[in-house]
Amino acid sequence: MGVNERAESVTSTARRAQILAATVETIAELGYGQATFARISERAGLSSTRLISYHFAGKSELIAALVEEVYADITRHMTERTRAATGPRETLHAYIRALVGYIAEHPTRMRALMSVFLDHRAEDGGRSYNGGDERAAVDPVRQALADGQRAGEFRVFDTFVMATTIQRSIDGLPFLLRSDPDLDLAAYAEELVELFDQATRATRAEAGAETGAGR
C-alpha cells in the first residue's frame, strides 16, 4: 500500500481513506481491542496520532466510518452476486457462495468487521453495529427461507434458527482462515451449500402434500 512519506497536500478524502485502510489492517491483525490510535498511525506511516483525531471526530467515528464503508462494500458485492438467482433455494445457495466469496476476496476487511462486531456485541453501553438486534441482522436470509417454506421448496423449520445458523456458519470463516490460510473456501462454500440444502429441503411427505394444499 502506497504511503506518502511527506504527507503533504493530500486531500482530506484520500487521507481518510488511508487511515481507514490502516485501521482495517490493524484490527484484522491485532483485533479491535489492540487497535489503538498509536498502532494505526504507525501502520499508516503518520507522524502522530493527532492526524487521526484531526480527520475523525473520535474513535467511535473512525470505527463507524470503517463499518459503514465495509458494509457498503459487502452490500454491493452481495447484490451483484445474488441478483440473478431465481427462487428461494437458488437464492439461498447464491447467498452462501457470495458471502464466502467476499471473505475469500477480502479476508482482512471481513475479519476487521467481525472483530468490531464481536467487541461491540460484548459491550453493553452504546449502540453496537449489528444493532444489538441480532434478529434484524439475519432478516434477509430469513425472508428467503420463509419464501421457500411458503413455496413448498423448504421443509418446516424455525426460520430464525436456520438463518442464524447459516449466518454463523459463515462469519467465523475470517478467523478460521487465519489459523489455516490454505483453507479452500470455494470447497467450503459448496459443503455449506450442500449442508443447508439437506437441512432445508422439503421431506417427501411435505413435498407430496404441497401439490395438493398449495398455498
Place this chain on the structure above:
Amino acid sequence: MGVNERAESVTSTARRAQILAATVETIAELGYGQATFARISERAGLSSTRLISYHFAGKSELIAALVEEVYADITRHMTERTRAATGPRETLHAYIRALVGYIAEHPTRMRALMSVFLDHRAEDGGRSYNGGDERAAVDPVRQALADGQRAGEFRVFDTFVMATTIQRSIDGLPFLLRSDPDLDLAAYAEELVELFDQATRATRAEAGAETGAGR
C-alpha cells in the same frame, strides 16, 4: 501468594472464588476488553485492586484460572449429559442438547468464556485459549460424525465443515441470549437437533449401500 507451591487455605480459596465470580460477571457484561481490575474489584466489593494482584500473579493468571475453571465445569456437564448416548446420531443430538443446556444454565459463565476466546482468537502473539488451532477445538464432534459415517448412519460430507458449523451454531447463543433474554433455548436446541439431523442423515441411496466406506 507464596513462593512455594502450597495447599491453598480455605480463606484464600474462597477469596479466589469470589474474585473469579466477579471476573466472570464483569467480562460477561462488559466484554474482555473492558474488564479491568478496578471494575472487577468493584463488582466483588473489594476495597482495592491490590487484592486481586495478591491472589493472582497477574491478569493473565486470573484469566487462565477463569478459563480453566469454566472449562472444567463445562467438561463435567457435557460428560454427564452425553455419557448415556448410544450411537453416533444419538451422541450428536445429546451433544447439542447438552451444550445448549449448559448455556441455558450458566449464560454469563459461557458468555465470559466466549468473550475471552474471542479476544484471544483476535490476538496474534501469545497462546490463545482455543489454541489458535480451531481444528482441534471441534475434534470431539468431528469424531462422532466420522463414526456415524463409517456406521452408515450419516451421509458423506466434510466432517470438519459440519463440526465447525455445529459448534458455531451453538457458541453464539450466549450473546444472542443477551439481546433476547426470553429466547427459548430448549426449543432452540430441538430446532438445531432437527436441523443437523436432516443435514447429516444418510440419503436413501447411501442407507441402502450401508456397507460402503465413509469419507
Place this chain on the structure above:
Amino acid sequence: MGVNERAESVTSTARRAQILAATVETIAELGYGQATFARISERAGLSSTRLISYHFAGKSELIAALVEEVYADITRHMTERTRAATGPRETLHAYIRALVGYIAEHPTRMRALMSVFLDHRAEDGGRSYNGGDERAAVDPVRQALADGQRAGEFRVFDTFVMATTIQRSIDGLPFLLRSDPDLDLAAYAEELVELFDQATRATRAEAGAETGAGR
C-alpha cells in the same frame, strides 16, 4: 514523539534538555535507584510525570539520553585538555588533570553518570553502559601506558592493573566531593599526578638500559 524520525523542534529540544538537567540533578542527589519520574518532574517543575513519558519513550530512553549527553560532554572536555600533550608521561598527567578538572567543573553531572554506571554495573540482564567490559573502559589510558613502556619512559608493570587503578583513583571523586565539599580538587589532582608518576617511572636500571637498547 512522532513515529517517523523527524527533526526535533526547538521547543521540544528545550523541554528535553530541561528534563535531562532535572534527571542529572535528581540522580546526583538521590542516586539512580531513587530517581523516579515523580521526583524528576517535581524538580523540573513539571505538572506531571506524563510529560517525561511524552518526550522520552521510556525510562531507559531517558537514562540512555543522559549517558549519551554526559559522555559526549566529557569526551569533548578530555579531547581539548589532552590534545596538546606530547609524549606518554605528559599525556598521562594531562589525562589525570583533565578528568579531575571535569569533575571539579561538573560534579553533579559526573556523579549522576557514576550512579548510573554503578547501578548498571550491578545488574546482570541487559546492557550496562560501561559494557560490562571493564577492560575496554580503561583502554585509552592503557594505550598511553603501553606507549610509555615501549619508549622506556615507564617501568615494566601490568598496564591493565595500572590503568584500572588510575581510573578508579579518579572516578570515586564525585562521591568523595559530596561528603567533603571543600575538597581541593586541584591539589588532589597534583597528588595523583605525583603518585602515578612515581608508580610508573622507569627505575634507574631500566632508564640506563634504555639509552643502550634504544627502541
Place this chain on the structure above:
Amino acid sequence: MGVNERAESVTSTARRAQILAATVETIAELGYGQATFARISERAGLSSTRLISYHFAGKSELIAALVEEVYADITRHMTERTRAATGPRETLHAYIRALVGYIAEHPTRMRALMSVFLDHRAEDGGRSYNGGDERAAVDPVRQALADGQRAGEFRVFDTFVMATTIQRSIDGLPFLLRSDPDLDLAAYAEELVELFDQATRATRAEAGAETGAGR
C-alpha cells in the same frame, strides 16, 4: 547451600543466618537496587516475604545486619593476616594482599557489601554505612602511611589521597571479577603491591635525610 524445605523448628539464629545468606547472594547478583524481599525470600526458599519481616524489623535492619556481619568477617580476616607484619612498608603490603585475598575467598560477600556501600554512598537521607565520612573509612591505612613517613620509609605525600587511592584500587575488584571471572587475583595483588611500593617509597634524598620530619 542447604535450605530446609519444611522450615520447621529452625532456631531463630539459624533462620536469620539463612536469610542473611540469601540476601548476600541476591545483592551480589542483582545489586542492592534489585534486592527486594520477594527475590530474597525466593532464593532462601521461604514461603513468603513475611518471614523476613518477622526476623528483621525492616529492610534497613536486614541490611544493617548484613553489613555488620560481613564487616566483622572482614575485620577478623584482616587482623589475622596483617598482625605479623613488622614496619609500615610490610604492613601496607600485607594489607593489600590480605584485602585482595578476602575478595578472592569471598567474592559474593564482598560484592554485596560494596553494592550496599555504593547505593548508600549515592543516597542522601539516612546514615550510610561508611559513614558519609570517607575520611574515617580509610583511616587505618592512612595511619600506616603516616607512620611510614615518620620513619622515613615513605616519601612525602598526602596520606589521605594515597590511602583513598589504595582503597579504591582494591574495592572495585569484586565487580571486575564478575566481568572477568578468570582474573588472577594473586598476581593482581602483587602488581598493586609493587605499584604502591613504587608510589610510596622514599626518594634517595629523603632516604638520606631520614631523621627529618614527616608531614
Place this chain on the structure above:
DNA sequence: TATGAATGAGAGTTCATTCAT
C-alpha cells in the same frame, strides 16, 4: 516460631483527546 491475608503508596506506561498555532 511462624503464617495467611491484606494493604497504601507508588512505580512506569498507555490511552484518546485538546489547546494553540
Place this chain on the structure above:
DNA sequence: AATGAATGAACTCTCATTCAT
C-alpha cells in the same frame, strides 16, 4: 490540511509492611 505540545485518567504491577491468629 496539518502539527507539536501537553494532558487527565486509567492501567497492571511491585514495594515493604501490618493485622490477626
